[in-house]
Amino acid sequence: MTDDTPTFLPPAIVLVRPQMGENIGAAARGMLNFGLDHLRLVAPRDGWPNPAAGAMASGAGRVLDRAGVFEDTAGALADCTRVYATTARARGLTKRVVTPEQAMREAHAAALKGERAAILFGPERTGLENDDIARAEAIVSIPVNPDFASLNLSQAVNLLAYEWRRAADAPVAERLELAGAEPASGIELEKLADHWEERLETANFFFPPDKAAGMKLVLRNFLSRAGMTRSDVQMLHGVMRAMVRWKERG
Incomplete structure:
Protein backbone atom coordinates (compact mmCIF):
# COMPACT_ATOMS: atom_id res chain seq x y z
CA MET A 1 0.00 0.00 0.00
CA THR A 2 1.48 3.35 -1.03
CA ASP A 3 1.29 6.63 0.84
CA ASP A 4 -0.26 9.28 -1.44
CA THR A 5 0.21 12.11 1.04
CA PRO A 6 1.87 15.06 -0.78
CA THR A 7 5.29 16.23 0.37
CA PHE A 8 4.89 19.27 2.62
CA LEU A 9 6.69 22.18 0.94
CA PRO A 10 7.09 25.36 3.03
CA PRO A 11 7.39 28.58 1.00
CA ALA A 12 10.63 29.91 -0.44
CA ILE A 13 11.79 33.29 0.81
CA VAL A 14 13.22 35.01 -2.28
CA LEU A 15 15.46 38.04 -1.79
CA VAL A 16 15.72 39.87 -5.11
CA ARG A 17 19.02 41.71 -5.66
CA PRO A 18 19.77 42.08 -1.91
CA GLN A 19 22.49 44.61 -1.18
CA MET A 20 23.79 43.95 2.33
CA GLY A 21 25.07 40.64 3.63
CA GLU A 22 24.00 41.64 7.12
CA ASN A 23 20.37 41.82 6.01
CA ILE A 24 20.59 38.41 4.34
CA GLY A 25 21.98 36.92 7.55
CA ALA A 26 19.35 38.60 9.73
CA ALA A 27 16.62 37.37 7.37
CA ALA A 28 17.95 33.81 7.62
CA ARG A 29 17.95 34.05 11.42
CA GLY A 30 14.34 35.27 11.48
CA MET A 31 13.28 32.55 9.05
CA LEU A 32 14.64 29.78 11.22
CA ASN A 33 13.08 31.33 14.33
CA PHE A 34 9.67 30.65 12.80
CA GLY A 35 10.33 27.36 11.02
CA LEU A 36 11.37 28.42 7.52
CA ASP A 37 14.67 27.38 5.96
CA HIS A 38 14.21 27.63 2.18
CA LEU A 39 16.07 30.79 1.07
CA ARG A 40 16.69 31.88 -2.52
CA LEU A 41 18.87 34.82 -3.60
CA VAL A 42 18.54 36.61 -6.93
CA ALA A 43 21.73 38.36 -8.09
CA PRO A 44 23.04 39.44 -4.65
CA ARG A 45 25.01 42.68 -5.10
CA ASP A 46 28.16 41.52 -3.30
CA GLY A 47 28.15 37.97 -4.65
CA TRP A 48 27.75 34.77 -2.69
CA PRO A 49 28.78 33.46 -0.19
CA ASN A 50 29.02 36.62 1.89
CA LEU A 64 22.60 30.24 4.25
CA ASP A 65 24.47 27.04 3.37
CA ARG A 66 21.44 25.68 1.53
CA ALA A 67 20.45 28.98 -0.09
CA GLY A 68 19.88 28.84 -3.84
CA VAL A 69 21.45 31.56 -5.97
CA PHE A 70 19.82 32.61 -9.26
CA GLU A 71 20.65 35.07 -12.02
CA ASP A 72 17.10 36.38 -12.38
CA THR A 73 13.70 36.32 -10.72
CA ALA A 74 12.16 34.03 -13.32
CA GLY A 75 14.75 31.35 -12.54
CA ALA A 76 14.11 31.60 -8.81
CA LEU A 77 10.38 31.06 -9.38
CA ALA A 78 10.58 28.25 -11.93
CA ASP A 79 9.13 25.54 -9.64
CA CYS A 80 6.75 27.76 -7.66
CA THR A 81 2.99 27.64 -8.19
CA ARG A 82 2.06 30.64 -6.00
CA VAL A 83 4.04 33.87 -5.89
CA TYR A 84 3.57 36.87 -3.61
CA ALA A 85 5.38 40.19 -3.98
CA THR A 86 6.05 42.11 -0.78
CA THR A 87 5.88 45.77 -1.74
CA ALA A 88 4.30 49.01 -0.61
CA ARG A 89 3.27 50.01 -4.16
CA ALA A 90 1.39 48.25 -6.95
CA ARG A 91 3.14 50.60 -9.44
CA GLY A 92 0.22 50.69 -11.86
CA LEU A 93 -0.27 46.92 -12.05
CA THR A 94 -3.64 45.31 -11.42
CA LYS A 95 -3.10 42.92 -8.52
CA ARG A 96 -4.90 41.34 -5.63
CA VAL A 97 -3.52 42.88 -2.41
CA VAL A 98 -3.45 40.72 0.72
CA THR A 99 -2.22 41.02 4.29
CA PRO A 100 0.80 39.03 5.48
CA GLU A 101 -1.61 36.83 7.44
CA GLN A 102 -3.70 35.97 4.37
CA ALA A 103 -0.64 35.40 2.18
CA MET A 104 0.85 32.88 4.58
CA ARG A 105 -2.47 31.12 5.08
CA GLU A 106 -2.58 30.60 1.33
CA ALA A 107 1.07 29.54 1.27
CA HIS A 108 0.37 27.01 4.01
CA ALA A 109 -2.63 25.61 2.12
CA ALA A 110 -0.36 25.22 -0.93
CA ALA A 111 2.34 23.51 1.15
CA LEU A 112 -0.16 20.93 2.37
CA LYS A 113 -0.87 20.02 -1.26
CA GLY A 114 2.81 19.62 -2.10
CA GLU A 115 3.07 22.98 -3.87
CA ARG A 116 5.84 25.53 -3.38
CA ALA A 117 4.88 29.16 -2.78
CA ALA A 118 7.39 32.00 -3.02
CA ILE A 119 7.49 35.32 -1.17
CA LEU A 120 9.44 38.02 -3.01
CA PHE A 121 11.34 40.80 -1.23
CA GLY A 122 13.09 43.59 -3.13
CA PRO A 123 16.46 45.28 -2.64
CA GLU A 124 16.86 47.60 0.32
CA ARG A 125 17.02 50.91 -1.52
CA THR A 126 14.49 50.54 -4.31
CA GLY A 127 12.21 47.59 -3.58
CA LEU A 128 10.83 45.27 -6.22
CA GLU A 129 10.62 46.44 -9.83
CA ASN A 130 7.59 46.00 -12.08
CA ASP A 131 9.20 43.07 -13.90
CA ASP A 132 9.44 41.25 -10.57
CA ILE A 133 5.94 42.19 -9.36
CA ALA A 134 4.37 41.17 -12.68
CA ARG A 135 5.40 37.56 -11.98
CA ALA A 136 3.39 37.47 -8.74
CA GLU A 137 -0.27 36.60 -8.38
CA ALA A 138 -0.73 38.98 -5.45
CA ILE A 139 0.92 41.79 -3.52
CA VAL A 140 1.56 41.51 0.20
CA SER A 141 0.98 44.83 1.93
CA ILE A 142 2.38 45.17 5.45
CA PRO A 143 0.24 47.58 7.51
CA VAL A 144 2.85 50.02 8.80
CA ASN A 145 2.66 53.59 10.06
CA PRO A 146 1.94 55.70 6.93
CA ASP A 147 4.05 58.52 8.40
CA PHE A 148 7.06 56.22 8.63
CA ALA A 149 6.64 53.33 6.21
CA SER A 150 10.33 52.45 5.82
CA LEU A 151 10.83 48.81 6.81
CA ASN A 152 14.18 47.01 6.90
CA LEU A 153 14.46 43.98 4.61
CA SER A 154 15.10 41.52 7.43
CA GLN A 155 12.24 42.99 9.46
CA ALA A 156 9.86 42.40 6.56
CA VAL A 157 11.05 38.81 6.26
CA ASN A 158 10.58 38.31 10.01
CA LEU A 159 6.99 39.57 9.84
CA LEU A 160 6.07 37.16 7.06
CA ALA A 161 7.89 34.28 8.79
CA TYR A 162 5.95 35.01 11.98
CA GLU A 163 2.67 34.85 10.06
CA TRP A 164 3.81 31.56 8.54
CA ARG A 165 4.22 30.14 12.04
CA ARG A 166 0.74 31.32 12.99
CA ALA A 167 -0.76 29.88 9.81
CA ALA A 168 0.85 26.50 10.51
CA ASP A 169 -1.16 26.26 13.72
CA ALA A 170 -4.47 27.47 12.26
CA PRO A 171 -7.10 25.53 10.28
CA VAL A 172 -7.36 26.27 6.56
CA ALA A 173 -10.43 28.48 6.10
CA GLU A 174 -10.69 28.10 2.33
CA ARG A 175 -9.46 25.78 -0.38
CA LEU A 176 -9.64 25.62 -4.16
CA GLU A 177 -10.97 22.41 -5.68
CA LEU A 178 -8.89 21.76 -8.80
CA ALA A 179 -10.92 18.76 -10.02
CA GLY A 180 -7.81 16.65 -10.49
CA ALA A 181 -5.77 19.36 -12.20
CA GLU A 182 -2.39 20.65 -10.99
CA PRO A 183 -1.46 24.33 -10.65
CA ALA A 184 0.87 25.79 -13.27
CA SER A 185 4.46 26.29 -12.18
CA GLY A 186 6.52 29.42 -12.66
CA ILE A 187 8.47 27.99 -15.58
CA GLU A 188 5.22 26.95 -17.32
CA LEU A 189 3.80 30.46 -16.96
CA GLU A 190 7.10 31.93 -18.15
CA LYS A 191 7.06 29.79 -21.30
CA LEU A 192 3.41 30.66 -21.96
CA ALA A 193 4.16 34.39 -21.69
CA ASP A 194 7.17 33.97 -24.00
CA HIS A 195 5.02 32.08 -26.54
CA TRP A 196 2.30 34.74 -26.56
CA GLU A 197 4.82 37.58 -26.73
CA GLU A 198 6.58 35.95 -29.69
CA ARG A 199 3.38 35.37 -31.67
CA LEU A 200 1.89 38.76 -30.85
CA GLU A 201 5.17 40.41 -31.82
CA THR A 202 4.94 38.71 -35.23
CA ALA A 203 1.35 39.95 -35.58
CA ASN A 204 2.48 43.54 -34.79
CA PHE A 205 0.17 43.60 -31.77
CA PHE A 206 2.62 45.60 -29.65
CA PHE A 207 2.03 48.96 -31.33
CA PRO A 208 3.07 51.72 -31.20
CA PRO A 209 6.69 50.75 -30.45
CA ASP A 210 7.04 53.15 -27.51
CA LYS A 211 4.19 51.35 -25.71
CA ALA A 212 5.39 47.80 -26.46
CA ALA A 213 7.30 47.26 -23.21
CA GLY A 214 4.32 48.37 -21.12
CA MET A 215 1.92 46.15 -23.08
CA LYS A 216 4.18 43.12 -22.59
CA LEU A 217 4.34 43.83 -18.87
CA VAL A 218 0.54 44.00 -18.65
CA LEU A 219 0.27 40.68 -20.54
CA ARG A 220 2.72 38.93 -18.20
CA ASN A 221 1.01 40.45 -15.18
CA PHE A 222 -2.37 39.13 -16.37
CA LEU A 223 -1.06 35.62 -16.93
CA SER A 224 0.64 35.44 -13.52
CA ARG A 225 -2.36 36.60 -11.49
CA ALA A 226 -4.89 34.33 -13.22
CA GLY A 227 -4.20 31.34 -10.95
CA MET A 228 -3.97 28.93 -13.87
CA THR A 229 -3.66 25.16 -13.86
CA ARG A 230 -1.36 23.19 -16.15
CA SER A 231 -4.34 22.33 -18.36
CA ASP A 232 -5.19 26.05 -18.59
CA VAL A 233 -1.65 26.77 -19.79
CA GLN A 234 -1.79 23.95 -22.34
CA MET A 235 -5.13 25.24 -23.63
CA LEU A 236 -3.77 28.78 -24.08
CA HIS A 237 -0.73 27.43 -25.93
CA GLY A 238 -3.18 25.56 -28.15
CA VAL A 239 -5.34 28.65 -28.68
CA MET A 240 -2.34 30.60 -29.95
CA ARG A 241 -1.16 27.75 -32.20
CA ALA A 242 -4.68 27.40 -33.65
CA MET A 243 -4.90 31.12 -34.37
CA VAL A 244 -1.55 31.05 -36.14
CA ARG A 245 -2.60 28.04 -38.25
CA TRP A 246 -5.89 29.74 -39.11
CA LYS A 247 -4.06 32.89 -40.20
CA GLU A 248 -1.63 30.86 -42.35
CA ARG A 249 -4.54 29.09 -44.07
CA GLY A 250 -6.09 32.44 -44.89
Whole structure:
Protein backbone atom coordinates (compact mmCIF):
# COMPACT_ATOMS: atom_id res chain seq x y z
CA MET A 1 0.00 0.00 0.00
CA THR A 2 1.48 3.35 -1.03
CA ASP A 3 1.29 6.63 0.84
CA ASP A 4 -0.26 9.28 -1.44
CA THR A 5 0.21 12.11 1.04
CA PRO A 6 1.87 15.06 -0.78
CA THR A 7 5.29 16.23 0.37
CA PHE A 8 4.89 19.27 2.62
CA LEU A 9 6.69 22.18 0.94
CA PRO A 10 7.09 25.36 3.03
CA PRO A 11 7.39 28.58 1.00
CA ALA A 12 10.63 29.91 -0.44
CA ILE A 13 11.79 33.29 0.81
CA VAL A 14 13.22 35.01 -2.28
CA LEU A 15 15.46 38.04 -1.79
CA VAL A 16 15.72 39.87 -5.11
CA ARG A 17 19.02 41.71 -5.66
CA PRO A 18 19.77 42.08 -1.91
CA GLN A 19 22.49 44.61 -1.18
CA MET A 20 23.79 43.95 2.33
CA GLY A 21 25.07 40.64 3.63
CA GLU A 22 24.00 41.64 7.12
CA ASN A 23 20.37 41.82 6.01
CA ILE A 24 20.59 38.41 4.34
CA GLY A 25 21.98 36.92 7.55
CA ALA A 26 19.35 38.60 9.73
CA ALA A 27 16.62 37.37 7.37
CA ALA A 28 17.95 33.81 7.62
CA ARG A 29 17.95 34.05 11.42
CA GLY A 30 14.34 35.27 11.48
CA MET A 31 13.28 32.55 9.05
CA LEU A 32 14.64 29.78 11.22
CA ASN A 33 13.08 31.33 14.33
CA PHE A 34 9.67 30.65 12.80
CA GLY A 35 10.33 27.36 11.02
CA LEU A 36 11.37 28.42 7.52
CA ASP A 37 14.67 27.38 5.96
CA HIS A 38 14.21 27.63 2.18
CA LEU A 39 16.07 30.79 1.07
CA ARG A 40 16.69 31.88 -2.52
CA LEU A 41 18.87 34.82 -3.60
CA VAL A 42 18.54 36.61 -6.93
CA ALA A 43 21.73 38.36 -8.09
CA PRO A 44 23.04 39.44 -4.65
CA ARG A 45 25.01 42.68 -5.10
CA ASP A 46 28.16 41.52 -3.30
CA GLY A 47 28.15 37.97 -4.65
CA TRP A 48 27.75 34.77 -2.69
CA PRO A 49 28.78 33.46 -0.19
CA ASN A 50 29.02 36.62 1.89
CA PRO A 51 30.96 36.58 5.21
CA ALA A 52 28.82 39.40 6.62
CA ALA A 53 25.72 37.24 6.19
CA GLY A 54 27.23 34.36 8.11
CA ALA A 55 28.27 36.61 10.98
CA MET A 56 24.76 38.04 11.32
CA ALA A 57 22.92 34.71 10.97
CA SER A 58 23.89 33.74 14.54
CA GLY A 59 23.18 30.02 14.47
CA ALA A 60 21.10 29.98 11.30
CA GLY A 61 24.08 29.22 9.06
CA ARG A 62 22.39 26.12 7.68
CA VAL A 63 19.79 28.34 6.00
CA LEU A 64 22.60 30.24 4.25
CA ASP A 65 24.47 27.04 3.37
CA ARG A 66 21.44 25.68 1.53
CA ALA A 67 20.45 28.98 -0.09
CA GLY A 68 19.88 28.84 -3.84
CA VAL A 69 21.45 31.56 -5.97
CA PHE A 70 19.82 32.61 -9.26
CA GLU A 71 20.65 35.07 -12.02
CA ASP A 72 17.10 36.38 -12.38
CA THR A 73 13.70 36.32 -10.72
CA ALA A 74 12.16 34.03 -13.32
CA GLY A 75 14.75 31.35 -12.54
CA ALA A 76 14.11 31.60 -8.81
CA LEU A 77 10.38 31.06 -9.38
CA ALA A 78 10.58 28.25 -11.93
CA ASP A 79 9.13 25.54 -9.64
CA CYS A 80 6.75 27.76 -7.66
CA THR A 81 2.99 27.64 -8.19
CA ARG A 82 2.06 30.64 -6.00
CA VAL A 83 4.04 33.87 -5.89
CA TYR A 84 3.57 36.87 -3.61
CA ALA A 85 5.38 40.19 -3.98
CA THR A 86 6.05 42.11 -0.78
CA THR A 87 5.88 45.77 -1.74
CA ALA A 88 4.30 49.01 -0.61
CA ARG A 89 3.27 50.01 -4.16
CA ALA A 90 1.39 48.25 -6.95
CA ARG A 91 3.14 50.60 -9.44
CA GLY A 92 0.22 50.69 -11.86
CA LEU A 93 -0.27 46.92 -12.05
CA THR A 94 -3.64 45.31 -11.42
CA LYS A 95 -3.10 42.92 -8.52
CA ARG A 96 -4.90 41.34 -5.63
CA VAL A 97 -3.52 42.88 -2.41
CA VAL A 98 -3.45 40.72 0.72
CA THR A 99 -2.22 41.02 4.29
CA PRO A 100 0.80 39.03 5.48
CA GLU A 101 -1.61 36.83 7.44
CA GLN A 102 -3.70 35.97 4.37
CA ALA A 103 -0.64 35.40 2.18
CA MET A 104 0.85 32.88 4.58
CA ARG A 105 -2.47 31.12 5.08
CA GLU A 106 -2.58 30.60 1.33
CA ALA A 107 1.07 29.54 1.27
CA HIS A 108 0.37 27.01 4.01
CA ALA A 109 -2.63 25.61 2.12
CA ALA A 110 -0.36 25.22 -0.93
CA ALA A 111 2.34 23.51 1.15
CA LEU A 112 -0.16 20.93 2.37
CA LYS A 113 -0.87 20.02 -1.26
CA GLY A 114 2.81 19.62 -2.10
CA GLU A 115 3.07 22.98 -3.87
CA ARG A 116 5.84 25.53 -3.38
CA ALA A 117 4.88 29.16 -2.78
CA ALA A 118 7.39 32.00 -3.02
CA ILE A 119 7.49 35.32 -1.17
CA LEU A 120 9.44 38.02 -3.01
CA PHE A 121 11.34 40.80 -1.23
CA GLY A 122 13.09 43.59 -3.13
CA PRO A 123 16.46 45.28 -2.64
CA GLU A 124 16.86 47.60 0.32
CA ARG A 125 17.02 50.91 -1.52
CA THR A 126 14.49 50.54 -4.31
CA GLY A 127 12.21 47.59 -3.58
CA LEU A 128 10.83 45.27 -6.22
CA GLU A 129 10.62 46.44 -9.83
CA ASN A 130 7.59 46.00 -12.08
CA ASP A 131 9.20 43.07 -13.90
CA ASP A 132 9.44 41.25 -10.57
CA ILE A 133 5.94 42.19 -9.36
CA ALA A 134 4.37 41.17 -12.68
CA ARG A 135 5.40 37.56 -11.98
CA ALA A 136 3.39 37.47 -8.74
CA GLU A 137 -0.27 36.60 -8.38
CA ALA A 138 -0.73 38.98 -5.45
CA ILE A 139 0.92 41.79 -3.52
CA VAL A 140 1.56 41.51 0.20
CA SER A 141 0.98 44.83 1.93
CA ILE A 142 2.38 45.17 5.45
CA PRO A 143 0.24 47.58 7.51
CA VAL A 144 2.85 50.02 8.80
CA ASN A 145 2.66 53.59 10.06
CA PRO A 146 1.94 55.70 6.93
CA ASP A 147 4.05 58.52 8.40
CA PHE A 148 7.06 56.22 8.63
CA ALA A 149 6.64 53.33 6.21
CA SER A 150 10.33 52.45 5.82
CA LEU A 151 10.83 48.81 6.81
CA ASN A 152 14.18 47.01 6.90
CA LEU A 153 14.46 43.98 4.61
CA SER A 154 15.10 41.52 7.43
CA GLN A 155 12.24 42.99 9.46
CA ALA A 156 9.86 42.40 6.56
CA VAL A 157 11.05 38.81 6.26
CA ASN A 158 10.58 38.31 10.01
CA LEU A 159 6.99 39.57 9.84
CA LEU A 160 6.07 37.16 7.06
CA ALA A 161 7.89 34.28 8.79
CA TYR A 162 5.95 35.01 11.98
CA GLU A 163 2.67 34.85 10.06
CA TRP A 164 3.81 31.56 8.54
CA ARG A 165 4.22 30.14 12.04
CA ARG A 166 0.74 31.32 12.99
CA ALA A 167 -0.76 29.88 9.81
CA ALA A 168 0.85 26.50 10.51
CA ASP A 169 -1.16 26.26 13.72
CA ALA A 170 -4.47 27.47 12.26
CA PRO A 171 -7.10 25.53 10.28
CA VAL A 172 -7.36 26.27 6.56
CA ALA A 173 -10.43 28.48 6.10
CA GLU A 174 -10.69 28.10 2.33
CA ARG A 175 -9.46 25.78 -0.38
CA LEU A 176 -9.64 25.62 -4.16
CA GLU A 177 -10.97 22.41 -5.68
CA LEU A 178 -8.89 21.76 -8.80
CA ALA A 179 -10.92 18.76 -10.02
CA GLY A 180 -7.81 16.65 -10.49
CA ALA A 181 -5.77 19.36 -12.20
CA GLU A 182 -2.39 20.65 -10.99
CA PRO A 183 -1.46 24.33 -10.65
CA ALA A 184 0.87 25.79 -13.27
CA SER A 185 4.46 26.29 -12.18
CA GLY A 186 6.52 29.42 -12.66
CA ILE A 187 8.47 27.99 -15.58
CA GLU A 188 5.22 26.95 -17.32
CA LEU A 189 3.80 30.46 -16.96
CA GLU A 190 7.10 31.93 -18.15
CA LYS A 191 7.06 29.79 -21.30
CA LEU A 192 3.41 30.66 -21.96
CA ALA A 193 4.16 34.39 -21.69
CA ASP A 194 7.17 33.97 -24.00
CA HIS A 195 5.02 32.08 -26.54
CA TRP A 196 2.30 34.74 -26.56
CA GLU A 197 4.82 37.58 -26.73
CA GLU A 198 6.58 35.95 -29.69
CA ARG A 199 3.38 35.37 -31.67
CA LEU A 200 1.89 38.76 -30.85
CA GLU A 201 5.17 40.41 -31.82
CA THR A 202 4.94 38.71 -35.23
CA ALA A 203 1.35 39.95 -35.58
CA ASN A 204 2.48 43.54 -34.79
CA PHE A 205 0.17 43.60 -31.77
CA PHE A 206 2.62 45.60 -29.65
CA PHE A 207 2.03 48.96 -31.33
CA PRO A 208 3.07 51.72 -31.20
CA PRO A 209 6.69 50.75 -30.45
CA ASP A 210 7.04 53.15 -27.51
CA LYS A 211 4.19 51.35 -25.71
CA ALA A 212 5.39 47.80 -26.46
CA ALA A 213 7.30 47.26 -23.21
CA GLY A 214 4.32 48.37 -21.12
CA MET A 215 1.92 46.15 -23.08
CA LYS A 216 4.18 43.12 -22.59
CA LEU A 217 4.34 43.83 -18.87
CA VAL A 218 0.54 44.00 -18.65
CA LEU A 219 0.27 40.68 -20.54
CA ARG A 220 2.72 38.93 -18.20
CA ASN A 221 1.01 40.45 -15.18
CA PHE A 222 -2.37 39.13 -16.37
CA LEU A 223 -1.06 35.62 -16.93
CA SER A 224 0.64 35.44 -13.52
CA ARG A 225 -2.36 36.60 -11.49
CA ALA A 226 -4.89 34.33 -13.22
CA GLY A 227 -4.20 31.34 -10.95
CA MET A 228 -3.97 28.93 -13.87
CA THR A 229 -3.66 25.16 -13.86
CA ARG A 230 -1.36 23.19 -16.15
CA SER A 231 -4.34 22.33 -18.36
CA ASP A 232 -5.19 26.05 -18.59
CA VAL A 233 -1.65 26.77 -19.79
CA GLN A 234 -1.79 23.95 -22.34
CA MET A 235 -5.13 25.24 -23.63
CA LEU A 236 -3.77 28.78 -24.08
CA HIS A 237 -0.73 27.43 -25.93
CA GLY A 238 -3.18 25.56 -28.15
CA VAL A 239 -5.34 28.65 -28.68
CA MET A 240 -2.34 30.60 -29.95
CA ARG A 241 -1.16 27.75 -32.20
CA ALA A 242 -4.68 27.40 -33.65
CA MET A 243 -4.90 31.12 -34.37
CA VAL A 244 -1.55 31.05 -36.14
CA ARG A 245 -2.60 28.04 -38.25
CA TRP A 246 -5.89 29.74 -39.11
CA LYS A 247 -4.06 32.89 -40.20
CA GLU A 248 -1.63 30.86 -42.35
CA ARG A 249 -4.54 29.09 -44.07
CA GLY A 250 -6.09 32.44 -44.89
